[in-house]
Amino acid sequence: SAVISQKPSRDICQRGTSLTIQCQVDSQVTMMFWYRQQPGQSLTLIATANQGSEATYESGFVIDKFPISRPNLTFSTLTVSNMSPEDSSIYLCSVDLSRTEAFFGQGTRLTVV
Amino acid sequence: AQTVTQSQPEMSVQEAETVTLSCTYDTSESNYYLFWYKQPPSRQMILVIRQEAYKQQNATENRFSVNFQKAAKSFSLKISDSQLGDTAMYFCAFLNNFNKFYFGSGTKLNV
Numbered sequence: 001s002a003v004i005s006q007k008p009s010r011d012i013c014q015r016g017t018s019l020t021i022q023c024q025v026d027s028q029v030t031m032m033f034w035y036r037q038q039p040g041q042s043l044t045l046i047a048t049a050n051q052g053s054e055a056t057y058e059s060g061f062v063i064d065k066f067p068i069s070r071p072n073l074t075f076s077t078l079t080v081s082n083m084s085p086e087d088s089s090i091y092l093c094s095v096d097l098s099r100t101e102a103f104f105g106q107g108t109r110l111t112v113v
Numbered sequence: 114a115q116t117v118t119q120s121q122p123e124m125s126v127q128e129a130e131t132v133t134l135s136c137t138y139d140t141s142e143s144n145y146y147l148f149w150y151k152q153p154p155s156r157q158m159i160l161v162i163r164q165e166a167y168k169q170q171n172a173t174e175n176r177f178s179v180n181f182q183k184a185a186k187s188f189s190l191k192i193s194d195s196q197l198g199d200t201a202m203y204f205c206a207f208l209n210n211f212n213k214f215y216f217g218s219g220t221k222l223n224v
Contacts, residue, residue: 031212042204042216043158090156096212100146104158 002027002095006105013083013112020079021108023093028073034066037090037107046091049076083112115140117207119217126195126224133180134190134220136205146208147181147188152219153201161203164188192222200224 003026013019023032031050035043047055047068055068069077080087092107116139126132138147149161164172164181172179176196180189192199205217 033214042218043214044216045213048213092156092158094158094214096208096214101160101163102148102158102206102208102214107156109156 001101002029002097002103004093004095004103004105006093006108008108009106010109011111013110015084015112017083018079018081019083019110020077021091021093023076023078023105025074025095027097029095029097030073031096032070032076033094033096033102034068034076034078035092035094037092039089043092046078080110083110085112088112115142115207115209115213115215117205117215117217119205119220121220122218123221123223126192126222128195128197128224130195131191131193132195132222134192134203134205134222136188136190136217138186138188138205138207138215140186140207140209142210145210147179148206148208148214149177149179149188149190150204150206150216151199151201152204158204162190195224197224 005024007022034046037043045058046061047057049055049068049070051070067079090107093105094102096102118137145166147164151159151161162174162177176193178191202219204219207215
């Protein structure tokens with residue numbers, strides 16, 4: 001199994017600013033995933049982060065808006081840039097150790113005012 | 114592309130009763146994994162049960178079991194002896210061969 005620590009757990013931010021969310025895993029993993037969960041909605045994959053290479057973004061998400069870092073095999077960050085109220089969501093990081101289960105952080109609840 | 118459909122936005126069940134949550138999916142892949150995740154108000158995503166597509170036997174985990182119909186692309190979750198702690202959002206999920214998860218829209222279960 002994997003234990004994922006995600007920080008911050010919640011934040012309220014002014015529009016136009018940026019927030020960086022951190023995700024720390026207690027074991028080395030090849031791939032880390034970032035999801036967005038808009039209010040009352042399901043999880044949507046933002047991007048896949050591999051160590052040593054640029055993140056791969058899903059349709060509708062771009063690096064300028066959601067830059068991702070993956071400096072090592074246990075850590076990743078997601079930045080939500082130039083925020084607007086539409087960015088208010090829960091952001092979750094996830095890892096999949098062996099294709100048998102995805103482990104999730106507890107999520108970051110972001111409110112943009 | 115894979116899609117996952119949960120047609121029941123919200124369901125209610127009495128304690129100790131049984132409830133079934135529906136899920137259908139669409140894929141052209143032959144081998145994949147299916148999951149049910151539970152998300153209580155704490156926001157933590159918790160694995161309830163998983164099914165490997167090449168296994169015909171339905172997965173079971175204590176009070177939770179699935180009815181996996183591969184030909185029909187159906188993957189329903191049955192919760193027996195429902196408990197108050199089962200109150201949560203339940204997401205059906207599909208894992209493809211590229212390690213990408215696709216989630217359904219969720220079913221809110223009230224016990």
